[in-house]
Amino acid sequence: MTNVPLCPESARLPVGLPDSFFDRDAQVLAQALLGKVIRHRVGDLWLSARIIETEAYYCAEKGSHASLGYTEKRKALFLDGGHIYMYYARGGDSLNFSAQGPGNAVLIKSAYPWVDEVSGPASLAQMLLNNPDAQGRPRPTQKLCAGQTLLCKALGLKVPMWDAKRFDHELLLVEDPGPPPAQIIQTTRLGIPLGRDEHLMYRFVDAAYAQWCTRNPLRRGQVEGRDYFLL
Template sequence: MSYRLLKRNELPLDTVALARFLIGKIVVRELGDARLSGRIVETEAYPVGDEAGHAYRGETPRNRTLFLRRGHAYVYQAYGISWLLNVSSEEAGVGAGTLIRALEPLEGVMWMQQHRGVEKLYDLTRGPGRLAAALDIDRALDGVDLCRKGPLWLAQDAYVAPKIGVSARIGLSRAADQKLRFYVRGNRFVSGPKNLGA
């Protein structure tokens, strides 16, 4: 595949704009001699001041990587079960992030299947916990600079999303009505109810 590293100055300095911008971009995971990658087809924004966001009550040892300048990984464990990948999205010292909710697998599908214990391509990376498991993402990658080539980085190719849908975020009890979820309309790897969104 032909793609290039995303540079930090290409990332919008705004959480909602970044969540939309990342649709169609590529997450690359380097594992020794193996490369796994997937196209981002669904994101959710958690902007500054969002009561549903992990940065809402300020910086803590657990969420400190959300306060790094835009383009760093914030990896946390939800309900003690699944790891989730987020991208810090503002200036240094300002806490906000974008959750990567779903990927379309591109490279390293065999490795993803082994990591997940699942054969069906459709189920490998459809959802934030699934994609993190497929790419072997855990707390060890928290704070990684995604704008430098390393174990985990962001890339771009010539792909342009045909149409981006917008909806409320999934599974929230607070700030649940805000339309801060972005996704590629019609893409089978998008998570959530099929009738959700516009």
């Protein structure tokens, strides 16, 4: 694998979305984030992944952390759109962005490794080293970011470093490489306990990457118009 160093002389610098991009309704933001690329600079490398699955959360519904009330740990959820909210899930780190309105946010559920002139083969190699499987072997590239904690591990994102922070465009940003997904799948969120608004269809998936998200909404047995909708 060729080692391609990142420096201003050999590659363009990424351009992050402004904070105003995130100041919109959580469901609208969840859809708008599909196809965008998260970039985290580690040393001379920009580790990058394309967002393929998101979940919207509102303060008023029971599935959200914000519905449990304000705490210092959850303060990012109550800040302006574009703040980073990170927490631990099943022993790993999870990444969320605050949306418009106190307590509303979007969870970045899964992504797909992204390689371009900014994030070359060396960046992908580092992501593979960051996130080996249980036996210490490299994961298949397609599965490297196929879940919220796998994504953070591959990108090297940690709760203590980024929780309740704004984006720092020299270290962490979301970029729009265009074009947007051709089709979006809307379905129910994952891991919501019974009785906590588990029926709400607040999960959005880039249809072209459905087989690589946390759980494929187009798997056998799922029925369009009942289990999911195509947008």
